[in-house]
Amino acid sequence: MSDESRRDFALSCPLPLSEYPRVQLAHGGGGRLSQILIEKLFLGAYGNPALRQLHDGAVLATGGGRLALSTDSFVVRPLFFPGGDIGSLAVHGTVNDVAMCGARPLAIAAGFILEEGFPMEDLWRIAESMRDAAAAAGVPVVTGDTKVVDRGKGDGVYVNTTGIGWVAEGVEISPQRARPGDAVLVSGEIATHGIAIMSVREGLEFETALETDSAPLNGMVERILAAGGDGVHVLRDPTRGGVASALNEIAGQAKVGMRLEEGSLPVREEVRGACEILGFDPLYVANEGKCLAIVAPEAADAVLAAMKADPHGREATVIGTVVQDHPGRVYLRSSIGGLRIVDMLSGEQLPRIC
Amino acid sequence: MKYVDEYRGEEQAQRFVGAIGRLVTRPWTVMEICGGQTHTLIRSGIDELLPAAVTLVHGPGCPVCVTPLELIDRAQAIARRPEVILASFGDMMRVPGSTTDLLDTKAAGADVRMVYSPLDAVKLAEQNPEREVVFFAVGFETTAPANAMAVWQAHRRGIGNFSILCSHVLVPPAMEAILGAPHNRVQGFLAAGHVCAVMGTWEYDPIAARYEIPIVVTGFEPLDLLQGAYMTLRALEEGRWGVENQYSRSVTRDGNRPAQELLGRVFEVCDRKWRGIGEIPGSGYRLRPELAAHDAELKFEVGEIAAQESPDCIAGEILTGQKKPHECAAFGERCTPEHPLGAPMVSAEGACAAYYRYGRHEKVSSSP
Numbered sequence: 065m066s067d068e069s070r071r072d073f074a075l076s077c078p079l080p081l082s083e084y085p086r087v088q089l090a091h092g093g094g095g096r097l098s099q100i101l102i103e104k105l106f107l108g109a110y111g112n113p114a115l116r117q118l119h120d121g122a123v124l125a126t127g128g129g130r131l132a133l134s135t136d137s138f139v140v141r142p143l144f145f146p147g148g149d150i151g152s153l154a155v156h157g158t159v160n161d162v163a164m165c166g167a168r169p170l171a172i173a174a175g176f177i178l179e180e181g182f183p184m185e186d187l188w189r190i191a192e193s194m195r196d197a198a199a200a201a202g203v204p205v206v207t208g209d210t211k212v213v214d215r216g217k218g219d220g221v222y223v224n225t226t227g228i229g230w231v232a233e234g235v236e237i238s239p240q241r242a243r244p245g246d247a248v249l250v251s252g253e254i255a256t257h258g259i260a261i262m263s264v265r266e267g268l269e270f271e272t273a274l275e276t277d278s279a280p281l282n283g284m285v286e287r288i289l290a291a292g293g294d295g296v297h298v299l300r301d302p303t304r305g306g307v308a309s310a311l312n313e314i315a316g317q318a319k320v321g322m323r324l325e326e327g328s329l330p331v332r333e334e335v336r337g338a339c340e341i342l343g344f345d346p347l348y349v350a351n352e353g354k355c356l357a358i359v360a361p362e363a364a365d366a367v368l369a370a371m372k373a374d375p376h377g378r379e380a381t382v383i384g385t386v387v388q389d390h391p392g393r394v395y396l397r398s399s400i401g402g403l404r405i406v407d408m409l410s411g412e413q414l415p416r417i418c
Numbered sequence: 419m420k421y422v423d424e425y426r427g428e429e430q431a432q433r434f435v436g437a438i439g440r441l442v443t444r445p446w447t448v449m450e451i452c453g454g455q456t457h458t459l460i461r462s463g464i465d466e467l468l469p470a471a472v473t474l475v476h477g478p479g480c481p482v483c484v485t486p487l488e489l490i491d492r493a494q495a496i497a498r499r500p501e502v503i504l505a506s507f508g509d510m511m512r513v514p515g516s517t518t519d520l521l522d523t524k525a526a527g528a529d530v531r532m533v534y535s536p537l538d539a540v541k542l543a544e545q546n547p548e549r550e551v552v553f554f555a556v557g558f559e560t561t562a563p564a565n566a567m568a569v570w571q572a573h574r575r576g577i578g579n580f581s582i583l584c585s586h587v588l589v590p591p592a593m594e595a596i597l598g599a600p601h602n603r604v605q606g607f608l609a610a611g612h613v614c615a616v617m618g619t620w621e622y623d624p625i626a627a628r629y630e631i632p633i634v635v636t637g638f639e640p641l642d643l644l645q646g647a648y649m650t651l652r653a654l655e656e657g658r659w660g661v662e663n664q665y666s667r668s669v670t671r672d673g674n675r676p677a678q679e680l681l682g683r684v685f686e687v688c689d690r691k692w693r694g695i696g697e698i699p700g701s702g703y704r705l706r707p708e709l710a711a712h713d714a715e716l717k718f719e720v721g722e723i724a725a726q727e728s729p730d731c732i733a734g735e736i737l738t739g740q741k742k743p744h745e746c747a748a749f750g751e752r753c754t755p756e757h758p759l760g761a762p763m764v765s766a767e768g769a770c771a772a773y774y775r776y777g778r779h780e781k782v783s784s785s786p
Contacts, residue, residue, distance in 0.1 A: 327428075333419055340422060393777070398462040400432075400467075400644075401431060403463050404460065404463050404777065407775050
C-alpha cells in the first residue's frame with residue numbers, strides 16, 4: 065500500500081458513524097452486526113491471507129522444531145496514553161514475551177472484550193494502532209475473537225493477545241541459565257512507560273513530554289542472539305514490577321546473586337524527576353520496550369554492541385553482574401557507596417504523602 | 419539531575435564518613451525525625467558507613483505510622499457510605515485499620531480515590547456536586563498548609579460537599595514526649611528540613627535549651643544527612659547544645675510566614691493521639707469551629723469506634739527510638755509488608771518497611 069492510500073485508509077473508521085457510532089451488544093452476538101464489525105473493522109485493519117480465511121482459527125506453516133507460546137491480557141487505563149494505546153501495547157507486549165523466549169514471533173491472535181456503548185471511532189483507533197504495531201514488528205494478526213459485555217460491566221475495551229514464535233536450533237534461553245560471572249545488560253533507559261502512564265492517571269496528572277517506551281523487541285533479540293550465540297543465557301522484558309522484580313525472579317530461579325551499580329542505571333532526567341516527586345524507585349517502575357539480557361562475560365561486549373545497533377537499544381548499558389554470593393538476592397551499590405538489598409516489590413508503589 | 423546529584427556524590431560522602439570517624443570518641447545515639455530521612459539513610463547505606471559508635475534511631479515522623487487506628491477505621495466507615503468519595507494520599511491506602519485497609523474497602527465497593535494534592539480533592543467535589551468528597555488529611559506541618567488551603571478554598575468558594583477527616587500532628591511536642599520519656603536514649607536530633615521550611619527553626623530553641631541537646635535542621639539527600647549527622651556529633655563531642663541549620667538552602671529561622679498565617683486561619687492546636695505512642699498534649703491540629711462545616715468527623719456519624727492494636731506490634735517503641743525494627747520479635751516473620759501488623763511496616767516512610775525493604779535484617783556480604 066502506498067503512503068498516500070495508507071493515509072486515506074487511516075482517516076476514519078470504516079463503519080459509518082451515522083450507522084453505529086457506538087458498540088452494541090449485537091456486535092458480539094455472532095449475527096450480521098458481528099460480521100460487519102469483523103469484515104469492515106478488523107479485516108480492514110489486519111487483512112492478511114490467514115485472517116481473510118475467516119476460519120475458526122489460523123493455520124501456519126513452520127519449519128518444524130520448537131515453538132514458543134505466550135499470552136497476555138491488557139486492561140490498561142487510560143486506553144490512550146502519551147506515545148501509545150492499549151492496541152500498540154497489546155502487540156508489543158506479546159511480541160516481546162515471545163521474543164524473550166529466544167523465539168522469532170510468527171503470528172498473533174487477538175481477543176477483544178468490548179463494553180456496550182464503546183465509541184466505534186475509538187475501537188477503530190485501537191485497531192489501527194494494532195495494525196501499525198504489528199506491521200512494524202513484522203508479525204501478522206492472524207485470528208481473533210470479539211465479545212461484547214453489558215454497559216457498566218467492562219472498562220471500554222480489554223484486549224488479549226496470544227503470540228506464537230519459532231525457536232532456532234541451539235538457542236537455549238532460560239532464567240536457570242544465569243551463572244556467576246555473567247553480565248547484566250539493559251537495552252535502554254528504564255521506568256519511562258510507568259511514569260508516562262502515571263502522568264495521565266486521574267488524580268495524579270502532571271505535565272511532561274514523556275511518552276511510553278512501548279516498542280517491539282523481536283528485531284533486537286535477533287541481533288542479540290546473532291551476536292552472542294550460546295553466550296546469551298537469559299532474556300527478560302521488565303514490564304510490571306520493573307527491573308528489580310525481573311532480576312529478583314531470575315536470581316531466585318537460577319539460585320544466584322546479583323550486584324547492580326546505582327550509578328550505571330540508565331534513567332531519563334524527566335523520569336528521575338517524576339520518581340523523586342512521587343517517591344518511586346525507578347527500579348520498580350514498568351517498562352514496555354526494554355530488554356534485560358544476562359550473558360556470559362566473553363559475549364557481553366558483542367551483545368552490548370548488538371543492542372546499541374538496534375533502534376530501540378541505543379542507550380543499552382551494563383548495569384551489574386551475576387555473583388555466587390547471596391543466592392536469590394539482588395544487591396545494589398548506592399551512588400554514595402553504601403550497599404543495600406533490592407527486594408521484590410510487595411503490592412503497587414503508591415505515591416507518598418510528603 | 420540538577421539540585422539532586424550534587425547531594426549524592428560518593429567522593430564527598432566518603433569525606434564526611436571519614437570526618438565523622440575521626441570526630442567520634444564515644445558512643446552516641448542520634449534520632450532523625452522524619453521517615454523520609456530514615457529511608458534515605460537506609461537506602462543509600464549511610465547507617466552501614468557510619469562508625470559503630472554512632473547509633474541512628476528512627477523517629478516518629480511518618481504521617482501514616484502515627485495516624486490512630488480508630489481514625490483509619492473511621493475513614494473506612496465514611497468511605498462505605500454510598501454518597502461519599504473518599505480521597506486519600508497514595509501511601510495511606512494500604513495502612514491496616516483494625517480489620518482491613520482502604521484498598522480492600524475500595525475492592526468491596528467503596529468509592530476511594532488516590533490523589534496527589536488535596537486541591538485535587540476539592541476539584542473532585544466541584545465535579546461531583548451530588549456526592550460528598552472527604553479528604554483524609556493526615557500528616558505533619560509539611561502537608562498541613564496544602565490541606566489548609568484546600569479547606570480555605572472550599573470555604574471561600576462555597577463548596578459545601580468538601581470536608582476533611584483531620585489527623586494532623588506536630589513535631590515539637592513529639593520531640594518533647596520522646597526526650598521526657600523515662601527510657602529515652604536520644605542525645606541529639608536531626609530535625610526535619612521540610613517541616614522547618616514551613617514553621618521555621620525558632621520552635622526548637624526552647625527544646626534544645628530545656629533538654630540541653632543539639633538539634634540540627636537537616637535535609638533529605640544523602641550528603642544532607644551525612645552533614646547533619648556530622649554537625650550533631652561535633653556538637654555532642656564538644657559538649658554544645660542548641661539549634662543549627664544544615665538545610666539553609668530551604669530553611670530560615672522564621673519559616674514560611676504566609677503558610678503559617680493560613681494554618682492559623684484554618685486550624686487550631688489540640689491534643690492528639692499518636693498511633694503506638696498515645697495522647698500527646700498540644701500535638702495536633704483540628705479545624706477551627708467556624709469551619710466545622712468542612713469537618714468530616716462532625717458531618718458523618720459513624721458511631722463509636724473502638725480499635726485494638728495487635729499485641730505483637732511494638733510500633734510505639736520503634737517510633738520513639740527505644741527499639742530498632744529488627745529487634746521486634748514479629749519483624750520479618752509475622753509482620754511483613756504483605757501482612758503488616760502495624761503501620762511502620764506499611765508506609766513508604768515507615769522505619770520497619772525501610773529495614774525490611776533494604777534487607778537490614780540480613781547480613782550483607784562486604785565482598786564485591
